[in-house]
Amino acid sequence: MSSFARHRPAQPSLASVGPNKLTQQSLAKRLLFHSHPTDELPPIFLSETLPPELTAEVYDFIALALRAYINPWWTKITRYDKEFLPQVTHILVIVIRALELRIQRLNIPALVFHDIPTILSQHYADYRNALSKLSTSYASGGAASLPQLFSQMQPHTAILPDGKIDPEYFRQVFDYILRVCLPLEDHEAEAERIIVREVIVKVLLDDVLPKVTQPWFVQKTILDLLGPPAEGEYMGPLSAPPSSFSFHNLLIIILSVLQSFSGACIALIHAYKQAIITIKLVQHSPPYKSSTLPPQTGHTGPPPASPVADQSHTFVSPSSISTTTSTSSSTSSHPLQQWGSISAEPLTITQVGGNYAAPGLAMVSEVFSTRDRFSSNIFHIMLTMLSISITSFLDKLLPYLLLNTLCPAFILNITRLSKRTLFPNGYPGPQPQEPTLEEKAEIRARLVAWRGEGVLSYFLPLILGPRPSETLGAAVDPLSSAQCNTHLLVLLLDRVLMGLFPELADGLGNPSNS
Template sequence: MASRRSGGSHIVFHGPRTTSVRSGGSKASNSIGPITLARRLLFPYHPPSEPLPPVLIKIAENNRDSDTWDQAAFKALNDELYDFLALVVRGFVLPWWSKITPRDKEFPQEITKIVLHLIRQIESRILVADLPSLVAGAIPALITQHYIDYRTACAKLPSAYATGLHASSSLPHLFHSLQPHMAVSADGDVDPNYIRQAVEHILRACLPPEDWEAETERGIVREIVLKIILDSAFPRLSQPWFLQKSLLELLGPPAEVAGPIPASRHGFTFNTLVILILSAVQVISGFALAAIAGIQNCLHIISEVNAPQSLTARVSPIYNGDLSSPPLEMIAVVFTMKERGATSAIFSLLQVSCGFMSPFLNRLIPYLFYANMRPALFTKIILQSKKVLFPDGYPGPPPVEPTLEEQVLIREQLEKRLFDLVPPMAAKVLFGPDPATQQRTVKGILDPLNSSKCNVHLLVLLLDAILITLFPELGLGSDATTGEGAESNDSAGLTPDARLSDRALTPGDDDP
């Protein structure tokens, strides 16, 4: 196995002492509390009384002196990251490695060291990447293009464009003609060599030379990532019913409707009048206090955003400094606002307002993005990922597609939940004036995500956008330099195009 002689073989704790991952020492004893899966598989020789080394070292160091940094939440995130990594090793490495050498515990530790080094290199890139442009620019633009192309493909179904195509595959083929991607076939199948080469470039950019030259270790890590993406993540995330069920869980249960107030037996009395007046005063005072608190928060945010020393007040170069247009355009396309007079007027008013406040919004959006990036958020994401990828502690089987009746029930529940989120008066403006138009609008919100073969295109394009943000050297014609341990690679990258949704990783000449 390749050894890491520089910094990577030692873990730096909060104190001055360092502990080598490869040091000998006694095994963890069961007499000192329960031994977690991560300690048993990834750190079998780590002292049980010592905490596990932090996964995200630079983020912890940068926020250690911050007043808003929650150490307990960061420790929970660290534990969940190790638990997720231990589940990956147990699910994708031990089933075949234990058949070769059942007693060897060094190999999972070597895999752990390589993965931790990759995570820390990606962490370094995240700290300097323009993530607000990804979240507020690239992702809304891709979703907008997906909705537009899906509706265009549906409009072409009854035309001559669908001549010669089978009824069940005509929509994916028409959609593929609008969004051709080298990694996705017309039938919605992802080319594994595309993902494999993308992971290979990430390993080349992040691994130190001694680990990059160890072809066996590199190949095992690459295939593990490939298997997680192609066999676990994409088959689930592309299913319409899975997306609808996830949206239902995200929106939460509907609010309980209070029952009618029982009428008084004695009719309208003086006591009833006093109660009504006091209740009205309480409501008005509560609203006034909430308005005052909201105004104070707004003034605080405005002062923070306009502060010259604010690190988040930067303008994205990707969208000419306008981060508010892509989300606004996405909302207009998803809700079909341009098809109705009232919503079209509202959209035009919002466009004018956002254009007028564009310099401020370009600083506000990054501020809100970084202000809401808390360890608890990522812990929740990891917990949900474990629930999806490892439902019983092991890699789950391919998703069992619900019956047609169950899919219809999920869809109806989601449509009803969307209706319940909007007050009746606002629904007439946002969804349409009459129930038929409102039902058609809500149906149009969910329909573009109703084809798993079309959703695969969106997933691959989102993966491309994330890769080009964290690894700009993958872009063709990019002058960006690679990170630590990286090698320049001009033969692979994202094809530049006027349409963001057409960007794609291009295989290089040195295919692995």
């Protein structure tokens, strides 16, 4: 026993162990950078204003996705090749940087305030038009269902006759995007490129779109954005017991009135100061100017010589968005940060003519059918006249508020939320259990019973009319069909892709680019 104790090797102390050995390496370092696990993660983004935490979160998201969708079957092919996942990561980083350049030149205010409200307004108009034709001769003698009538009004190549999404459409789209973003040597690596494409298509078509198009999910998302209803919304008016008049009760009433009045004055003073500060910042903010979109960074030929602003976007159906609004706003751009041109032949993009408030007001009118009620119509006309009188100020205020909302902290929170949603325990979570019919009815009832709080509760009756529950129910109905919601989401996705890759409208059908 003593001999064993004499010849036993000495145990290393904690002081002799380096800090890297005590700290467990992250999944990204162990899976994607196993050859240099002690080094810092290489930067993903070109912008220096983004926080370093975002780089770590994006690398962690990539590592989780590759471990879930590639590693299970790749380890069955070969257990010793550890360079394949880093090579796929290299391709993803190149694509992310190319997207970063294009996002910084995308006219985000035009997308949010022009095109998205226009697409939503057209969705509501087409849904109600299809609903009015149901069980008539327009519906093939009453045999056609509501989704079929809606599909006839908004035909789309990506949506099959049975309402499902054609994966080949998005395969071609993402294959073209990879061809544009990747350099020649990386695009020629066909195995890695196809795997990246299939992973993106799989996550989009199997995990994201089927869930977010469900009516209960849309209603629950709207309810979460609006906030929980007030505690007394479901309670009837309580009758106070009669009490005799006394000086004590009168004093309580006077003090309560004074407290409410002082609180209202403090709130008004704070709102006035905040409004003055915001107006000064908006007035001194630089105006939006036309810019250039980075051309194709891959090995494909240059985009067509004709301006993209003169092209008609094939993803919009004839009954959908007007050509003037959609085409002009789809080809506008605004540089959030100056970047060097990648090529000597940049693609010039024209600037949208502002008036950001008009499409949003038109969308509110279409969603809540304000034209059907006299008071709501008058209120909407007054808001429209007010917005026209201060158009120049709103064209600065709305983009200022939007771009301050889309700050790096917001992007970091969205990345973390996406990672927790898609990979709750480090792996793809099970399909969420669909709510029962009672739970779906409860979600809809809570949404219809919402009445707002604060100042909004005073203006909401002017928009919703004397029967707010019926108005809110009619506003929710166009989002109650999963197949119709699929059309809406595909159009929105197409609009974003056209904004990032305006040459995509001609690239897929141009044989010279293939």
